[in-house]
Amino acid sequence: MRIGIDFGTSYSAAGAVVDGQLQLIRFGDxxxxxxxVFFPLRMPDIAQFxxxxxxxxxxxxxxxGAKRDQSQELARVQRLREEAMQRPAHLRADALALVPTVRKQSDHEMQRAAVVAVRRQWAADEVRKAMEAGADVQNALYGDEAIEAYMASGTGHLVVSPKSMxxxxxxxxxxxxxxRISTQLLRHIRTTASAQLGTEVRQAVMGRPVRFRSSMKEAGGVQALEILTDAAxxxxxxxxxFLEEPAAAAYGYHRGQAAASRTLILDIGGGTTDIALADVGGTAPAPVIHGSWGEPVGGTDVDIExxxxGVMALFGKGVTPTAVHRYYEASTVHDLERQNNFRQASFKNVEAPYGPRLERLQLPGHTVRLNRAVERAKIGLSDQGRVGFELDYIEDGLRARLDKERLQDAASPFLRHLGELMQRAKADLPNQPDSVYLTGGMSRSPYVPAAAKEVFPDARIVTGDASLGVVTGLAHAAAAG
Known part of the structure; x- marks a missing residue:
């Protein structure tokens, strides 16, 4: 049995076509x-180092070793400088310009760098030992159940959006x-699908963004696919x-269209925004993909902004001298390193009530709880003017209030990226599309179709299934293959 898997930044889904009928896999209800994913095992705390x-x-x-290497490099540079000085006067300046400049590190700097390197290796070794222990794998929980268990236990290890890393x-x-984390999530999908479909699932077509979030440019995308392949x-x-996610969405949209049309597929998920130009509908057995474009921005970027x-002022942002990056670390729940840095930070010298609030936010599960509330508020502001939520786990009576104006302000960087991506695609198109098909969680936001209409004023805007458009297409692509 061959299934389609949408391994998403925020949500994941799977489906298959059985006897010509689409079956989406149910995860609970x-x-x-x-x-x-939540591993009920306390992972190493860097503060214990x-x-x-x-x-x-x-x-x-x-x-x-650093002193030895520095001495050798300084000696090499000195030899090059002496050789340059021996060149004829008219060649000397050019020769000296080729001599590299080496900044001599102090003993204190070398010591500090060495401690950082040893601490990093210690943490990696402790993670490896914990992962090899196996208890976390056997008792892993997934989805909202994982978040609830983590907040209830106050221990263990919660990994949010591993795809983004x-x-x-x-x-x-x-x-x-x-x-290992990706393996557990994909095993959860495979075993759940096998149980529902009544047959052993052994093959899959998995969605992938046009461009992964990456710090290594194209090499990051290669690494991401290698990890996902090994995990599968x-x-x-x-x-x-693997099938690019907007191309997958085109498969799903194609099947329901009696008349052929040239359609721009716009898939906006939690971590990435992807576009594909496709001929869909009519008598063709599958859509024809003419090109794709992608940008590693999405709904999680709006959540953070x-x-x-809209919320971090309650914790002293812009009021106290606390470094702004601390608030960013608290807001970025999918980045394990930033979350760890926030938990290690000291706020004892931050004036009340902000210092105590930040210390409460450091407790296990509280940044995740805040992130969920912000995400729900973002969704609520799609059709409400104002939204509020309680922060009583931080302080009695503390409440956050957000409105459409604040959301529009927070969404402005994302909308700028979205507009630039659509303009780039538009410039590459030989002909303008007949329609723009919207899918992905962020397509629910009212400012997304407005942005699409601004760039493609003559195209018909079609709103697809925001949650399941990609997985539906992946299931059909898996059946076609």
Whole structure:
């Protein structure tokens, strides 16, 4: 059995075509689940790091090596400078310009860098040991159940949106940890699908963005696909193929269109925004994809901006001298490193009530709880003028209030990226599309169709299934293959 899998930044889903009929896999009572996993096992806390004698020895070895390397480099540069000075006068300036400049590090800087390197390796080793223990794998929870369990227990390890980390440089054991997490999520999908369909699921067509979020440009996308491929095989799939998500959405839209048309597919998810130009509908067995464009921005970026611009003032942003990046760390729940940095920060010297509020926000589960509330407020503001939510887990009587104007302000950077992406696609098109088909969670926002209409004024705007447009297409693509 071959299924389609939408492994999303915010939500994941799966489906198959059985006897000509689409069957979406149910995860509990829902046809999708948050791409979140909870391991009921306390993972290493970087705050527990201590320099034992063995680790001190590692630091000393790193410092000694750094001093040796620096001495050799300084000596090399000095030789080059002396050789340049021996050149004829008319060639000397050019020769000196080719001599590299080396900044000499102090002993203190070398010591600090060595401690950072040792701490990073210690954390990677502790993660590896915890992951190899196996208890977390056997007892993993997924989706909203994972979030509730994490907030209730106050222990364990919650991973939100692992897809958003796949394209970033992964140091130490981070790649192995992310591979195991992705494997667990894909195994959850495979076993759930197998149980519902009554047959062993061993093959899949998986959606992928046009461009992954990445710190390594194209190499990040290559790494992301490698990790997902390895994870799929480890999860029990014998074969996995990838299809760009807007192309997948075109498969789903194609089947319901009696008349052929040239359509721009606009898929806006939690982490990425993707476009494809396709001929859909009519008698063709499948859509014809003419091109694709992508930008690694999406709904989570609006959530972060809404939190930063509409909520973090309650925690002292713009009021106290607390560094702005601390608030960004608290708002970015899918970034494990930033979340860890926020939990380690000290706010003891921040004036009341903001210092105590930040300390409460550091408690397990509270940044996730705040993020969920902001996300719900964003959705609510699609058809309401004002939305409020309680923050009584931070302080009795504390309440956040957001309105459409604040949301529009928070969405402005995303809308700028969206407009630029659509203009780039428009410039590449030989002919303008007959229609623009919208899918993905962010397509529910009223400012998205307005933005599409501004760039493509003559096109018909078609609103598709915001949650299931991509997985529906993936299921049909899997059946066609």
């Amino acid at each position: 829902d046809r999708q689940f948050r791409t979140t 201590e320099l034992t004698e063995q680790l001190h020895e590692q630091v000393r070895a790193l410092v000694a 796949l394209g970033y440089r992964l140091e130490g054991g981070a790649r192995e940890a992310l591979l 095989h480890a999860a029990g799939f014998d074969a996995v193929e 809404l939190s930063m611009r």
